[in-house]
Amino acid sequence: MSLPFIMVLAMGVLFASGIYLMLERSLTRVLLGFILLGNGANLLLILTAGKGSSPLTDGKHLSTAGMSDPLPQALILTAIVITFAVTAFLLAMIYRSWRLVRADSLQDDAADLQVAITKMIDSEAEASTDYDDTEFGDEAESPITGAVDLDDDGTPKERDAEVDDPPADHAHDRERSDPGGGPRSTASAGDADDDEDGTTETEEKR
Amino acid sequence: MIDILPTLVPLPVLLPLIGAGLALVLSKHSRAQNLVSILTLSAVMIIAFILLFGVDSNGPQVVAIGGWQPPVGIVLVADRLSALMLVVSSLVTLCVLVYALSQDANDDSNETPISVFNPSYLVLCAGVANAFLAGDLFNLYVGFEMFLLASYVLLTLGATAERIRAGVTYVVVSLVSSVIFLTAIGIIYAATGTVNMAQLSERIGDLPADVQMILHVLLLLGFGIKAAIFPLSFWLPDSYPTAPAPVTAVFAGLLTKVGIYAIIRTETLLFAESSLRVPLLIAAALTMLIGILGAIAQSEIKRIVSFTLVSHIGYMLFGVALGTSVGLSAAIYYTVHHIIVQTALFLAIGMVEMRGGSTSTRSLGGLMVLSPALSIIFFIPALNLSGIPPFSGFIGKVALFAAGFSDHDWLAISLIVAGTLTSLLTLYVIGRTFNLAFWRDPADAEEPNEGLVSEFSERKKTLLAGKTWKSQIGVPGPMVAATSAVVLASIILTIGAAPLWDLSNRAADNLQTPINYVSTVLGGDDS
Numbered sequence A: 001m002s003l004p005f006i007m008v009l010a011m012g013v014l015f016a017s018g019i020y021l022m023l024e025r026s027l028t029r030v031l032l033g034f035i036l037l038g039n040g041a042n043l044l045l046i047l048t049a050g051k052g053s054s055p056l057t058d059g060k061h062l063s064t065a066g067m068s069d070p071l072p073q074a075l076i077l078t079a080i081v082i083t084f085a086v087t088a089f090l091l092a093m094i095y096r097s098w099r100l101v102r103a104d105s106l107q108d109d110a111a112d113l114q115v116a117i118t119k120m121i122d123s124e125a126e127a128s129t130d131y132d133d134t135e136f137g138d139e140a141e142s143p144i145t146g147a148v149d150l151d152d153d154g155t156p157k158e159r160d161a162e163v164d165d166p167p168a169d170h171a172h173d174r175e176r177s178d179p180g181g182g183p184r185s186t187a188s189a190g191d192a193d194d195d196e197d198g199t200t201e202t203e204e205k206r
Numbered sequence B: 001m002i003d004i005l006p007t008l009v010p011l012p013v014l015l016p017l018i019g020a021g022l023a024l025v026l027s028k029h030s031r032a033q034n035l036v037s038i039l040t041l042s043a044v045m046i047i048a049f050i051l052l053f054g055v056d057s058n059g060p061q062v063v064a065i066g067g068w069q070p071p072v073g074i075v076l077v078a079d080r081l082s083a084l085m086l087v088v089s090s091l092v093t094l095c096v097l098v099y100a101l102s103q104d105a106n107d108d109s110n111e112t113p114i115s116v117f118n119p120s121y122l123v124l125c126a127g128v129a130n131a132f133l134a135g136d137l138f139n140l141y142v143g144f145e146m147f148l149l150a151s152y153v154l155l156t157l158g159a160t161a162e163r164i165r166a167g168v169t170y171v172v173v174s175l176v177s178s179v180i181f182l183t184a185i186g187i188i189y190a191a192t193g194t195v196n197m198a199q200l201s202e203r204i205g206d207l208p209a210d211v212q213m214i215l216h217v218l219l220l221l222g223f224g225i226k227a228a229i230f231p232l233s234f235w236l237p238d239s240y241p242t243a244p245a246p247v248t249a250v251f252a253g254l255l256t257k258v259g260i261y262a263i264i265r266t267e268t269l270l271f272a273e274s275s276l277r278v279p280l281l282i283a284a285a286l287t288m289l290i291g292i293l294g295a296i297a298q299s300e301i302k303r304i305v306s307f308t309l310v311s312h313i314g315y316m317l318f319g320v321a322l323g324t325s326v327g328l329s330a331a332i333y334y335t336v337h338h339i340i341v342q343t344a345l346f347l348a349i350g351m352v353e354m355r356g357g358s359t360s361t362r363s364l365g366g367l368m369v370l371s372p373a374l375s376i377i378f379f380i381p382a383l384n385l386s387g388i389p390p391f392s393g394f395i396g397k398v399a400l401f402a403a404g405f406s407d408h409d410w411l412a413i414s415l416i417v418a419g420t421l422t423s424l425l426t427l428y429v430i431g432r433t434f435n436l437a438f439w440r441d442p443a444d445a446e447e448p449n450e451g452l453v454s455e456f457s458e459r460k461k462t463l464l465a466g467k468t469w470k471s472q473i474g475v476p477g478p479m480v481a482a483t484s485a486v487v488l489a490s491i492i493l494t495i496g497a498a499p500l501w502d503l504s505n506r507a508a509d510n511l512q513t514p515i516n517y518v519s520t521v522l523g524g525d526d527s
Helices: A005-022 A027-047 A071-101 A110-127 A137-141 A157-163 A166-176 A182-205 B004-008 B011-025 B030-058 B080-106 B114-133 B137-155 B161-192 B197-206 B209-227 B235-242 B245-270 B277-297 B301-322 B325-356 B372-386 B392-405 B410-439 B450-465 B477-495 B497-512 B514-523
Strands: B061-064 B075-078
Touching: A005 A027, A027 A071, A027 B161, A071 B137, A071 B161, B004 B030, B004 B061, B011 B030, B011 B114, B030 B061, B030 B080, B030 B114, B075 B080, B075 B114, B075 B514, B080 B114, B080 B245, B080 B325, B080 B477, B080 B497, B114 B137, B114 B245, B137 B161, B137 B197, B137 B245, B161 B197, B161 B209, B161 B235, B197 B209, B197 B245, B197 B514, B209 B245, B235 B245, B235 B301, B245 B301, B245 B325, B245 B497, B245 B514, B277 B301, B277 B410, B301 B325, B301 B392, B301 B410, B325 B372, B325 B392, B325 B477, B325 B497, B372 B392, B372 B410, B372 B477, B392 B410, B392 B477, B392 B497, B477 B497, B497 B514
Parallel strands: none
Antiparallel strands: B061 B075
């Protein structure tokens, strides 16, 4: 069985570019990547046909000589229909995603980020206990440029603006008020003011 | 009796599809729609039980669809393994349906459009049944696609921002697994000239070893993504927890196990001779350990349980990878146990969400006092999952470890160590969750829920005064009944462990001698 080289090459290119596009964060590119990948697989199905059985005829009225194996064509028809349906569904989902968040990119999982941020805050808090005593004060709160801007209790400011309930402040006060923390309690009061400023700022931005 | 059996084989696929069509037609009349769905799935459950008993006493049943005989036509094959999986899946899907319908009837917000839920749920059931019964690789692919497409719809029900976000990950990852599977089918057809599994079983052995290895790895990759085996499991905890509780329950219970079922078939029927024992065992160990370590870091109960789901897939893979008859039957027993327990847990979590307003261990508390029945319903499957002695989880794990010991191999022994460690860590995670959500005073929570706090103090006062007390927030009766039924099924697995264990032994023996399967399927050729 010999395969036309150009078709095999086309199949390889379809697979490669499909996988490349699917690795992007942009959803439209992921969709395009899937279409290419799906068509690559379909092309593979039709190319590899040949070793199977011949068509089902009684052999009296119709010779099967020179006829291709019909099974891969049945398989590829099914596969094309499935690819088509899934593409339609993906398109609808991407459109919905765009309507909701106005972005054509894969969104991060908020709960996942929450876990990552909590761990980061914990280790930071343990590493620098005398943090508030430095003269840099609050400016050093977020030393990494471009990092998510956090409140003291580890939630991103954006989220805090939405929740903004008294119990959260309560818990955060309790965490902070350890014995012998006279100056710290004032510091935390100052922080709380900052928090409010922060929330109003984000609200204004909206 | 024997004559009826072949007629019954296609029904678990056909009935839900017909039901789905009817449900679509009846989408304006939600009561009639619900009735159709429940009747369909009840009928499927009864048929599945008859099939299991029939197949167990009369041997595998083969049905050639459309009258074309096996090498040409598509066959549906019901042997002991597929019949057993059908029974468990139909039981679980029926209970979850009752739960979902009663939850929806009580949901004022009407967030989920029920007219879409019913048909897609039935298509999901048909797809799962088709995957279990398929005697043909391409038909298996079609079964996968049926339940995957239905699951895309179910996962994004209501199309809220959070569900769409989770849905994108889920859909794209599933698509990749489907394309890998399809590619594998194409190459297998090119190499052997057939996609009938019985014929493949005969022909694959004649291929060169390296070709066999490529085909083997491709198939395992496709199924491994579906089954959430470690390096391929990242998508699961990301996407499952956002779906509605009953949907998550049926996904967690069933869909990953369809992947495991497909892996069992691949390992025993198609590639009985070429073995990937060592890589599979290592993947099993990593799945167990990394899954459970992920669970420790989480604070959302749904996410915690999703991570334990990933982790416990490792146990089933362990049994399959051993490749011995004992290992396989332990894996089958564990799969049955895990489907039921995982579904029960997610259903219970759905009720926790309804009762406590969230599923975060940062805000829950006091449910033990507020809702003792719910805490029992959660507690039993939770203990069962972590393998505490009287329950089926313990029996399954002991069977797996015994199978590992009989292998006399350092790798199998280290798997047993990993399994024990995972089991203990599961107990730790589950215990912590139970402490936080059920035992502590809700006022002690990091982000206390005011409703729970006030209710808790009120409840305490009435308790001290010795008065009776009626809760304001109730969980609908059918939901409790459906969850209790699943929990009861898990207890029956414990009490009735001996017959089930014998059955999985016989199923494993069937799998170990693929020649019987082959001759039954291709034997129809002559008649």
